Amino acid sequence: MVEELLFFMEVLVGGLLAGTMYSLVALGFVLIFKASATFNFSQGAMVFFSVLAFCGFMQDFNIPFVLAFILAALLMVVVGLCTERFVLRPLMNASEDTVLMATIGLGYVLEGLAQAAWGVEVRRLDLGIGDFPVPWIADNLKLFISALDITAGVVAAIMIIGLFLLFKYTKIGLGLRAVADDAGAASSIGIPLKHIMLLVWSAAGVVALVAGCMWGARAGVQFALVDLALKALPVLIIGGFSSIPGAIIGGLIIGAVEKVLEVYIGPFFGGAIEGWAPYVLAIFFLLYRPEGLFGEKIIRRV
Amino acid sequence: MSNNSANILDIKNIEVMYDNVILALHDVSLKVPKGKVVALLGANGAGKSTTLKAVSTMLASERGKVTKGSIDYDGTSIDKQNPSQMVGLGMVQVLEGRRCFGHLTVEENIISGAYSRKLSKGDINQELEKIYTYFIRLKERRKSQAAFTSGGEQQMIAVARAMMAKPKMLLLDEPTMGLAPQLVAEIFNIVKELNQKEGVSILLAEQNTNVALKNSDYGYIIETGRVMLDGTAESLLNNEQVKELYLGISKKGRKNFRDVLKEESLTKKKIN
Numbered sequence: 001m002v003e004e005l006l007f008f009m010e011v012l013v014g015g016l017l018a019g020t021m022y023s024l025v026a027l028g029f030v031l032i033f034k035a036s037a038t039f040n041f042s043q044g045a046m047v048f049f050s051v052l053a054f055c056g057f058m059q060d061f062n063i064p065f066v067l068a069f070i071l072a073a074l075l076m077v078v079v080g081l082c083t084e085r086f087v088l089r090p091l092m093n094a095s096e097d098t099v100l101m102a103t104i105g106l107g108y109v110l111e112g113l114a115q116a117a118w119g120v121e122v123r124r125l126d127l128g129i130g131d132f133p134v135p136w137i138a139d140n141l142k143l144f145i146s147a148l149d150i151t152a153g154v155v156a157a158i159m160i161i162g163l164f165l166l167f168k169y170t171k172i173g174l175g176l177r178a179v180a181d182d183a184g185a186a187s188s189i190g191i192p193l194k195h196i197m198l199l200v201w202s203a204a205g206v207v208a209l210v211a212g213c214m215w216g217a218r219a220g221v222q223f224a225l226v227d228l229a230l231k232a233l234p235v236l237i238i239g240g241f242s243s244i245p246g247a248i249i250g251g252l253i254i255g256a257v258e259k260v261l262e263v264y265i266g267p268f269f270g271g272a273i274e275g276w277a278p279y280v281l282a283i284f285f286l287l288y289r290p291e292g293l294f295g296e297k298i299i300r301r302v
Numbered sequence: 303m304s305n306n307s308a309n310i311l312d313i314k315n316i317e318v319m320y321d322n323v324i325l326a327l328h329d330v331s332l333k334v335p336k337g338k339v340v341a342l343l344g345a346n347g348a349g350k351s352t353t354l355k356a357v358s359t360m361l362a363s364e365r366g367k368v369t370k371g372s373i374d375y376d377g378t379s380i381d382k383q384n385p386s387q388m389v390g391l392g393m394v395q396v397l398e399g400r401r402c403f404g405h406l407t408v409e410e411n412i413i414s415g416a417y418s419r420k421l422s423k424g425d426i427n428q429e430l431e432k433i434y435t436y437f438i439r440l441k442e443r444r445k446s447q448a449a450f451t452s453g454g455e456q457q458m459i460a461v462a463r464a465m466m467a468k469p470k471m472l473l474l475d476e477p478t479m480g481l482a483p484q485l486v487a488e489i490f491n492i493v494k495e496l497n498q499k500e501g502v503s504i505l506l507a508e509q510n511t512n513v514a515l516k517n518s519d520y521g522y523i524i525e526t527g528r529v530m531l532d533g534t535a536e537s538l539l540n541n542e543q544v545k546e547l548y549l550g551i552s553k554k555g556r557k558n559f560r561d562v563l564k565e566e567s568l569t570k571k572k573i574n
Contacts, residue, residue, distance in 0.1 A: 093363055171417065178403045178414045185401035185460075188360060190389025190418030190467055 010143045011263050012256055017149035019255015020156035024211035026232040026239065026247035027159065028204040033241045034180040035200040036088070038099045042107035044229030046205055048221075049114040050076050051212025055125055055221050056118040069209075076205025079110070084197045092193075111226060120223070125216040127151075152214045159210060160248055163203070167244075172199055180242070234282035240292030249293065254278045307377065309333045310471055310503045311357065316371035318352050318361065318527075326352045326366065328527040332505075334471070339497050339504045341518035341535065343511050343548065349527040350507035351398055354473045357505070358395035359383050376470065389418045392470035396477065398507075400456040402463075404449030408440055411448050411459050415466030429466060436492055437462045454485035458492070465496065471503045472496070478510050486510065490517045511548040515539050523548070 025047060032040040053075050057068035087102050129151050133144040167173035172195070178186040179196045187193055215225055231254070232247075239250025258274045266273045285292065311334035318327040327349045334340045342350050355361045356368050359380060373380050375393055383391070394415075403411050412433060416426055434441040437458045443451055448459055457477055464472055474493065478486040494517055496502050508514035515521050515535045522532040523544065531544065538544050545551045 093365055174406075174410060174414055175417055177406055177410075178417075181403035181405050182401050184360075184363065185397055185403065186414070187363065187385045188358065188389075188395050188397050188401070189415045189463055190386045190394070191414065192386045 006142050008260075010145065011259050013143060013145055014149060015256035015259030016252050017145065017153045017255070018259065019252040020153045020248075021211065021214050021251070022231055022235045022254050023248045023251025024152075024156050024159065024207060024214065025229050026235040026251050027163070027244065028207040028211065029232050029236055030241065030244055030247045031163075031200045031204045031207065033236075035176060035196055036099060037096050038103060039241070040204070041100065041104040042110055043204065043208060043232065044226040045107035045110035045114075046076070046079070046208040047212040047215070047229045048223065048225045049079070049110040050205060050209035051125065051216045051221050051225065052114045052118050052123070054209060054213065055123045055216070059123065060118070069213075072209050073206050076209055077202040080198055080201030080205050083201050084194055088197050088201075089194060107226075111223070115223075122220045122222040123216075125213065125221050127213060127217045129217065131218055148214070148217060155210060155214065156248070156251075159207060160244070163244065166203075172196070176200065231278060234278040236292070237282040238285050238292055240294040243292070243294035246292055246294030254281070257281060308335050310336045310376055311505065312374040313353070313357070314372045314374075316353075316356060316373060317369045318349075318356055318366055319369050320364065320366045322367070326527055327356070329371075330524060330527065330529055331371075332522050332529065332532070334503050334505050335520075337497070337501055337503055338519040339493070339506060339517065341514040341521040342505060342507045342524065343509070343514060343521055344507075344524040345509065347526075348524045350524065351475055352527075353524070354395060354475050354505065354507055358385060358393060358473055359388050360385050360395060360397075386418060389467050389469075392468070393473070394464040394467045394469040394471075395473040396460045396464045396475060398475040398479065400453070400460045402448040402451075402456045402459045404447065406448055407445055408448055408451065408455075408459055409444040412440070412462045412466055415463035418467055429468075433462050433465055436465075436495060454481050454488065457481065457485075457489055461489075461492065461496075465500070465502075469502055471505070474504060474506045476507055476509065478508065478513065486513055493517065511544070512539075 025043065028043045028046065029040055032038065032043070050072055054068055054072035057063045057071050058065060063071065083106060087106055088099070091099050091102055127148075129147050131146050131148040134147050134150065137143055137145050167177060175186070175191045176196050176199060178191055179193060183193060211229075212221070212225060215228060219225070219228070235247060235250040235254050237250075238253055239246030239248070258277050261277045262271070262274045311332075313330060313332045315329055315331050316327055317325070317329065319325055330349065330353055332340070332342070332353075342353060344350050352361070352366065355364070355366065357373055357375070357380070361367060362384070375388075376391065380388065403414065406414065409430070412430065413426060416429065421429065439455060440458055440462060443455060448456065451459065461472075461474070461477065477489050477493070481489065490513060493504060493506070497504055506514060506518065515538055518535045520532070521535050521538045523530050523538070531538070531541070533541070539549075
């Protein structure tokens with residue numbers, strides 16, 4: 001009995017920690033949704049692009065880890081800059097649907113650029129953190145929990161606290177929240193929309209890089225990361241598109257539920273229900289609580 | 303470039319089109335003398351908001367464009383400006399329908415108005431205290447979320463927020479819309495006070511003709527995108543046409559919609 005309980009705990013904790021990775025990806029979506037009321041379909045491509053660039057800097061140019069990370073983060077700021085200048089600004093007065101379509105196109109451009117620059121083969125990303133159980137926890141708590149999962153959890157927590165402080169206590173954070181509430185009124189009092197757009201796209205780019213590192217270390221840096229990022233969709237449906245706490249809790253719920261279901265119910269379906277179980281959960285949310293747990297308004301655009 | 307002429311705003315014969323096809327303003331000219339309150343009066347759809355947006359350059363975000371005429375603010379043309387540059391030049395618009403940031407607190411709303419200015423925390427607090435002397439009610443509610451305040455309070459937030467940008471000129475779009483008479487008076491008192499103590503010039507779009515004219519120096523009446531009549535506030539208040547059409551008072555005494563209908567039915571009976 002005790003062993004069964006321990007096993008359940010292990011599945012649950014593993015799932016929750018893996019869920020923080022979903023939270024990280026979802027966070028990138030929420031940032032952009034808040035500022036421009038658009039679901040950014042290129043977020044997955046941004047994850048892929050940023051982490052591939054990071055690997056490229058390290059492996060092709062032998063740039064040290066930290067410097068390569070900083071370079072990749074700067075590259076994402078440049079991507080944000082270009083996106084604002086060449087995609088968003090010309091579409092300033094276009095409908096949200098038009099912007100949505102533009103993000104799909106942007107996604108393809110980023111995927112293509114990444115592969116043209118750094119090749120198509122799967123790269124291994126070694127963060128120096130193994131994807132195996134931490135001995136100390138295994139010995140003392142009898143739980144087998146991956147070091148990578150724990151790292152992902154800690155990194156996600158730091159990012160989330162950082163973003164929270166940025167939004168709550170800085171001037172540009174106030175500007176962002178103002179734009180998120182009413183972009184027209186914000187521009188009427190002189191808040192420059194383009195600065196805010198630049199901020200959120202850069203922040204979303206850096207969040208994508210961090211998420212990409214975590215996923216890349218686990219599954220290899222490869223094209224599949226683009227689709228993996230779409231797992232953020234059920235996360236956002238559950239958590240709410242415009243809510244940062246929603247993205248985090250949505251990620252945790254998806255992570256935990258898919259692992260628990262996989263282990264306990266999966267065998268009845270022949271396994272591998274991880275892939276679709278979150279979408280089923282999302283459908284229930286769409287039917288009974290379409291604004292999500294923390295959402296501010298009904299999702300209209302996806 | 304500084305301006306020595308008496309007018310802070312000078313609109314000359316502007317025509318405004320939306321989407322390149324819908325003509326919203328045909329021919330509007332108006333002047334706002336420095337330090338004065340000017341009322342822009344007219345019914346729904348007459349072109350009041352469009353005129354204000356043309357001045358604040360917010361038309362572009364609604365696919366509108368000034369196609370003829372010129373607008374000079376403080377001696378320079380506003381042709382090439384965008385809204386945040388206009389705020390930098392000291393011209394702030396308070397949009398129709400208050401448009402507060404609902405999820406932000408009252409105080410955060412007001413502080414956001416200082417976004418375009420480079421102020422230290424201390425300066426901001428000092429400015430806030432000054433603003434609160436005009437909007438005493440808001441000080442009590444500073445920590446509430448703006449969405450949960452009353453309509454009158456939200457209008458005050460919108461004006462207070464605009465004042466944080468330290469404007470030389472305010473454009474107020476229907477500040478009394480949907481407010482109880484007592485609040486209308488309160489809002490206008492504050493507007494008058496800001497005008498007199500802070501020296502802010504004000505262009506005010508209103509449907510509430512009577513109250514607006516009583517609190518203004520000069521008035522323009524526009525209909526279907528054209529200025530029909532203009533004059534000092536006093537002369538407009540005493541003008542027979544204005545009285546009959548906009549104030550509901552005719553020579554025979556007070557006149558309201560019911561009287562008009564009665565008259566019409568009487569004339570119909572006569573014809574029959």
